[in-house]
Amino acid sequence: MRGSAHQRRRSLHPRRERVVGILGIALLLGSLVRAGFGQTPSVYAIKDARIVTVTGPVIPKGTVIFRDGIITAVGENVPIPPEARVIEGSGLTVYPGLFDTQTDLGLPSAPQAPGPRPAAAPAPPAQAQAQQQPPLPHTQPEWLAARQLQLGGQRFENARAAGITTALVIPPRGIFIGQSALINTAGETSQRAVVKSPVALHIGFTPAGGGLGGRFPGSLMGVFAHIRQTLLDAQHYGQHWAAYRRNPRGLERPEYNETLEALQPVVRGELPVIFHVNSESEIRRAIHLAEEFNLKFILSGAIEAYKAIDVLREKRVPLLVSVNFPERPRDADPEADEPLRVLRLRAEAPQNAARLHQAGLKFAFHSGGLSNPRDYIRNVARAVQAGLPEEVALRALTIHAAEILGVAEQLGSIEVGKIANLIVTDGNLFEERTRIRYLFIDGRQIEVRPPEPERPSAPSEPSVTVAGTWNLTVESPQGTVAVTADLRQEGEVISGVVTSPFGQSTISSGSVSGREVRFTLSVEIQGTPMLVTFAGHVEGDRMSGTVTVEGMGSFPFSGTRPRIS
Amino acid sequence: MRKRALLLIIAFGLVPALSLPSVRAQRGETYAITNARIVPITGPVIERGTILIRDGKIAAVGRNVSIPAGARIINAQGMWVYPGFIDSGTTIGLTEIGQVAATVDVNEIGDFNPQLKAIVAVNPSSEIIPVTRVNGITTVLTTPRGGILSGQAALINLDGWTWEEMLVKAPVGIYFNFPTIASGRFFDPETFQQRERSFEEARRQREERLQRVRRLLDDARAYAKAKRAAEAGVPEGNAANARDRQPLLVNPVLEALVPVVEGALPFIVAANDARDIKAAVEFAEEQKVKIIISGGLEAPKVAPLLKEKNIPVLLGPVLSLPRNEDDPYDSPFTAAKQLYEAGVKFAFLTNDASNARNLPYHAAMAVAFGLPREEALRALTIYPAEIFGVADRLGSLEVGKVANLVVWDGDPLEIRSHVRHLFINGRPVPLETKHTQLYERYRNRP
């Protein structure tokens, strides 16, 4: 985590919103909500901007209007409603918000507690110490990303700063990894951010790490056998229940099984499967497996897809293409004789998308686990340099993603009736210097932190210790608010509890780097959760900085950590 | 037919059991192998000649050799006589069944064991010994392999009641597993996990290990000086204080390294990567020690350096896979030819025990891929003898050398050939092994 730039951050708003203290607006909002008056009407007009609609021609100078999160007008001469908040767009470009079609953003990194019931396991081995072991993480089809989602924190900020407004969230590895959710990268609550769930069942080919004596499946072929048997069991389950429902008389009652239940839409061909595959062999194997079970499917990763164009074209497989191009490992042996096969792959990987396009294949992009979302856009730019037409790259970041994931009616382009997920930049999206000036998700303006400065970040000193109890005061125009932060620190990760007049909240994410500390929590104010982020600078036992309330503004704070001898 | 019967009688008469060493020859037993094609190695082939064996040595070799009365005559018409082959790297005698730890004495605990002697643990009853010698290998270098400095290698004949009887020369060198730079993913047997080691870390580790060797050698040098001084005694007239006359307290570990630091005994350095071989050569220069490279599969890449420094290579196993994915498919097969063309002296090894018997076929593969056959034969005989400093006794069929010789019914490098007679130390060695016995027994099962 880099040091906070909060002290140096300047406001990006042309006009600062009305500044009210936390106490004030929260109470006001809370009371309004309670009274059932609904939210403040929000209409925006971005005028005189270059508008890249994606599905239509570029409008060199036009206006976009959106109300309550939906685009209501797009065009050259569009009347602007009087109550609209107008954003001066000359010199700026409006794009649809970008998609990252595979990321674990918002998902807890630690393996989740096992699901309630193990999947239909292979028949217990002869005389086995037949321990019914709990299932391993990411081997449960019924796992839903939407349930595990937690918005907020540095990662979401970085994603938005790169222009990503919509993401398909799912862990990268596992066998039956789970069912992904398509989310916007901001929302009043985690639930509100969900655009679609489930989107697909994701299948990967990661062995459970069994080796000799570990958990099944320990080998790649074991993974295939497990997937196959489970899908067969799901088909059988469906058959059995269907027969039972038709006529239960005389029939053995099928048991209810959550795992197999979750697979029913998959084996019926209703819920698509997304296979996580990258090499040519993996791609071909996944297609073969999918055909065995007549699955509706998409391939995600597909770094070597250009080697399998024959079968991809023949089967018309939609692709979510990773741009996490393989790089030469920095800490590897400089004299190691890397095989030609590997060298070629590294040279060819950026051309993957261009070749897929030349072959007439449809694809969208994803970040492939790149930790810095700016690298995501940069690598898409590399794909453009390697021969992919820029318009196609843009489509792969927007409308193709929406189409492949089944939300083309709502997202992916700037069209009347679609959701107002928009980014407003000061230049061409794929140029290095371009910055995002404004960002809208569901029609709400979201603060965009300037992206991290491109310079070595290594703090010269080890991070300070911030563990302990801090007595902080927040300066709001309404007055000071006393807050106590009970921080725990493990390495550079911060956790703990913050107490304020609104109660106690657990820190959802926090980090310390050098002397800069940052932690985020959700504070419930009159039933409405609001995301609050503290960004401070620590000197000894003194901390000072800025606290930001989502969508409202930032206020200075400071405080001390009393020494207890 | 009669010849065969005679041989059978001799064989059965002499051998009670399989794995016991050959019958003790009476002193003065003389043998004459006649009508044979003789391949002395160091001289031209004798198309039809006689070899006379007496008192364990080669008494005569030539076209016209007079055979003394009382000599036992072996008519080797249609056959060839070669010197016994030498395998320059095995663990014979130190291991029996690879997976059974009780039978394996190859790896001792600890990184620095230059004082351990392979010879004292050689098991003369190992079934592997007869199995190996009946394919024409009479002499092997056997070495411990554990840690960094593993111990003292021994050159042994594959016949003898005790290890003393088997001994040709020990120590021949101190086996040195040159630390390699091992980066990348690896399986850690202690934690049973996949771990990753960066190149920097691996390089540091290697340096650290080499540094420990350096310090040990520094200690050995100091020890050597003290030892020589103590042996020389304090010079007369030197008003030495009684206190200065320190007795030398013997340190067996350093003692073992004294001949190394004095340049009398080489390190046998196990290294295959070109980078490691080069580093080993530089290390030897720096430390002023002699080395022999063992393994050396990538030695051709640094052949000029090896030639310049006169460093020989115990090459093999030839029958192994190329080390890198893009290496030519025949790279281990062509290594010998490349060393030969670069003027580097080499011998062949199998680095095996149970199948050291296939040594000739490693050499044969090198011939198939370009090494001249005569060179291959030398690398099985006189070159290892020279490298190990026993060329006065072994490695060719010359008068005065030890009678380690083999009578073949064909080209020994060809698989389909058989050994018909075997002599080690001038004594005939039975051709029965555990394998021939089991063969006889089970082919006759009704």
Place this chain on the structure above:
Amino acid sequence: MRDARSFAARMWSLIVSALLLGSSLGGSVSAQAPSRGAGDDVTLIRGGTILTVTRGRIENGSILIRGGKIAAVGRNIEAPPGAKVIDARGKYIMPGIIDCHSHIAIDGGVNEGTLSVTSMVRIEDVLDPTDINIYRDLAGGVTTANILHGSANAIGGLNAVIKLRWGKTAREMLFEGAMPGIKFALGENPKRSNFTPPPGTPRRYPATRLGVEYTIREAFTQARNYMRQWEEYERRRRAGENVVPPRRDLKLEPLVEVLQGKRLVHAHAYRADEILMLIRLAEEFGFKIATFQHVLEGYKVAREIAAHGAGASTFSDWWAYKVEAYDAIPYNGAIMARKGVIVSFNSDSAELARRLNLEAAKAVKYGGLSEDEALALITINPAKQLRIEHRVGSIEVGKDADLVIYSGHPLSVYSIVEKVFIDGQLYFDREADLARRAEIQKEKEALKARERSAERRPGPRGRPPEEEADKGAEHPLLPGPDKEVRP
């Protein structure tokens, strides 16, 4: 918007990509893609010594290949117009070698070692066509290989018989129509006696040979029960009852196929008693073992093996690496052959597979097999063991044109492989291999140089030094955990 520099970069990328697109077809590195084109369908190999294996030797003989098959074999064969002619004077031609026990080209683990019965796993699912050992074994004359699951389990996984069609996809390597098989293992390996489990891992049943027998017996009992369940279901369904089929069990179905004689059992076994044990068990359940693998004590019970009708696929001379291999003798193959067992020599090793012709020669040395008998050990015999002898294993009209041209007699140590044909196409050519070596090095140097200079350049391609980028080592496509550190 794009400046001149990035335009140039883009053009350069297009050019390079066009070149690389051409050169990466087929994905192979050191081998050429087999030649294709009109007239390449017909090839005449002329003037060599043909070792047919089943029909004796033909001096100064020729082989006509058409449409991937052997169209004619004899002394005087005219080259049809347009045929490619290969001068084989002074050379020897034999059938492509068939390796009956191989573990090359497997991705993600040779063993599913977590359970004792893993008949649901399939080698076919995880074939890796980019394994360089395919090429190396091809360069040693192997044209067909039986890729087996490892020996960690009493009942292992399903095999895949492949032809070493280097450059093709995994599915394209499968030997069409080869009878499917399954791997069993007896003795020390499946009972884990030579292996200490990692800390915290419970020991896996079985730990004795008694348990191994029971594990197999139990599995077949379950398979029989499974068959009965299905028969019962069928009966009731036909009788019009309201029934649902039983749950399909991928573990038991291959065992049912064994019982029905539709799947070949390849059983790794060493000791004489366990060989007999499996014969008795198989006969009790009414099936035949297709091959015993390794079967190093087979010579002790050769009569019983022959009587049962199992083949034996063994090493020439490995021994003493395990207790159960301590009585192994290099005469094993010859004794079994003389007692009527169909014997093959296999490699169980990518390295040994390169010289199976020399392993065959050991059967002449140890046991006195004839030249044809020895060659049969690596050609027609393994073909029979795999039930593919109607397609491969000898040089006869109508069989697949899987052929190897040697510089000399294949049983001589001085002979090397010069050309290898599979289905009439040239998959290995030593001359071409030699010529390509310099090109490969040049291409590697060029790619490495480009990478280094790109890294030094700042901008979207080059990276700021301390940037928080993903380490390439984590990348899913770079050499993964299987890449071992060489000691």
